Amino acid sequence: MFYSDADPDGDFDNTYPAGAEAAFAAWRAECARAREVTAALPSLDVLMTRRSGQQVSARWVLVHMVEEYARHNGHADLLRERIDGATGA
Numbered sequence: 001m002f003y004s005d006a007d008p009d010g011d012f013d014n015t016y017p018a019g020a021e022a023a024f025a026a027w028r029a030e031c032a033r034a035r036e037v038t039a040a041l042p043s044l045d046v047l048m049t050r051r052s053g054q055q056v057s058a059r060w061v062l063v064h065m066v067e068e069y070a071r072h073n074g075h076a077d078l079l080r081e082r083i084d085g086a087t088g089a
Helices: 020-040 058-084
Strands: 047-049 055-057
Touching (some): 047 058, 055 058
Antiparallel strands (some): 047 055
16 A cells, blocks of 8 residues: 555555554455455466566465464464453463
8 A cells, every 4th residue: 555666665664644444444445355356366376476576376375465464463462462461262
């Protein structure tokens, strides 16, 4: 959303100025768009080109996104645990 050629780390460095509700709305819209794009693929073996020029399959992209999402959820859980002290069970 904030990435550009001039600011390649913009997704990480820039905050969302409109607040949490707008950020969640943007996230939901991005999820819906990702579902549309994925549903339109003829196969998960379709090759895509990364910014680096490397070709990867749609399957690789989806698995990578699941890994990244899980990793970030884990980070959020660690932060929440530090705040409220509750641990799993």
